[in-house]
Amino acid sequence: MIVVAGEALVDLIVGIDGRLEAVPGGGPFNVARTISRLNIPCRFLARISTDQFGRRLMSQLDADGVDLSLVVETDDPTTLAIAELDRHGGATYRFYVDGTSAAGLNTADLAPDLLSGVSALHVGTLGLVLEPSAATLTRVVEAAPSNVIVMTDPNCRPQVISNRQTYEDRLGRVLARTDIVKVSRDDLAYLAPGVPLETAASDLLRRGPCVVLLTDGPADVRIVTPGGTVSMPVAKTTVVDTVGAGDAFGGAFL
Numbered sequence: 626m627i628v629v630a631g632e633a634l635v636d637l638i639v640g641i642d643g644r645l646e647a648v649p650g651g652g653p654f655n656v657a658r659t660i661s662r663l664n665i666p667c668r669f670l671a672r673i674s675t676d677q678f679g680r681r682l683m684s685q686l687d688a689d690g691v692d693l694s695l696v697v698e699t700d701d702p703t704t705l706a707i708a709e710l711d712r713h714g715g716a717t718y719r720f721y722v723d724g725t726s727a728a729g730l731n732t733a734d735l736a737p738d739l740l741s742g743v744s745a746l747h748v749g750t751l752g753l754v755l756e757p758s759a760a761t762l763t764r765v766v767e768a769a770p771s772n773v774i775v776m777t778d779p780n781c782r783p784q785v786i787s788n789r790q791t792y793e794d795r796l797g798r799v800l801a802r803t804d805i806v807k808v809s810r811d812d813l814a815y816l817a818p819g820v821p822l823e824t825a826a827s828d829l830l831r832r833g834p835c836v837v838l839l840t841d842g843p844a845d846v847r848i849v850t851p852g853g854t855v856s857m858p859v860a861k862t863t864v865v866d867t868v869g870a871g872d873a874f875g876g877a878f879l
Contacts, residue, residue, distance in 0.1 A: 626742060627660050627668075627743070627745045628668045628670055628746050629653050629660065629670070629746075630747070631652060631653025631656075631671060631747075631748055631762070632654065632671060632704060632758070633654040633669075633686075634682075634703060636649075636651075636707075636708045636868060637705060638708045639707065641712055647678070651750065652871075652872045653748070653750060653752055654686070655873060656749075656778070656879075657686065658686065658876075659875075661689045662689050662690070667690075668693075669686055669692070669693060669696060670735075670739070671695075671697070671727070672729055672758070673697070673703075674698075674702055675700055676702055679698075679703050694736075695736060697730060702724070702725050703726050704725040704727040705725070706718050707720075708866075714865060718782060720784055720785050728758055730752075731757055732764060735761070735765065740769055740773055745775070745776060746765070746766065747778070747879055748762050749777055749780050749807075750778065753795060754786055760795075762799075763798055766802050767799075769802060774804050775802055775804050775805070776803070776804065776875065776878075777800065777806045778872070778875050779796060779806070780871065780872075781812045781815040793816075800834060801832065802833060805836045808837065809840045810840070810842070822839065823847065826849045830849065830850070837849040843861075845859065846859060
């Protein structure tokens with residue numbers, strides 16, 4: 626059993642032609658769906674709205690076989706992300722988070738046996754930014770039993786990070802208990818500006834993880850460990866858009 630903790634939201638995807646499409650999303654939401662669609666038992670810990678968007682999120686998770694027993698329902702409106710696509714399928718994000726569903730997860734919402742019988746815990750994205758959810762999930766990570774693999778995907782969203790130092794301090798606490806961290810070129814550009822990619826990835830090993838997965842679009846995935854770096858080629862594909870690509874990779878790896 627794998628527990629994925631974080632946010633579920635709706636991506637309002639704006640195409641280059643200006644058309645708008647509402648798509649269920651959120652990094653952890655995508656990870657949970659990936660794991661479950663690969664026939665691995667998965668529970669999703671998140672706060673999801675009872676509004677129409679929230680009902681759609683719940684329906685999609687249920688259709689993919691995700692265990693919803695840890696989901697906390699709320700009347701707060703669904704968190705929204707505006708994803709504007711460029712001609713290569715890349716996305717630029719803007720977020721509407723104040724007073725919305727994803728932010729409000731508290732320790733009182735947690736099941737006492739949250740990680741009982743669990744093999745792995747995955748956290749990341751806005752779940753490590755929005756308060757009080759971020760503080761709640763940080764405590765969950767720090768309290769994870771030693772036999773639970775912890776995987777973290779910062780999936781940094783600078784547009785939502787109001788205090789960089791607070792975010793970095795919290796991420797440092799999470800990384801100290803993380804076994805596997807998945808980062809992209811964009812993540813490292815934010816976390817370690819001006820530092821060469823592999824150097825920045827190797828530096829993460831000194832903060833706690835024993836494996837760093839570095840994704841870089843169509844370039845090779847680099848697996849960085851204390852024993853060295855291995856590169857794996859990325860399968861060639863026709864890109865429609867890149868929304869959720871890193872989430873699917875992380876979920877499939879775990």
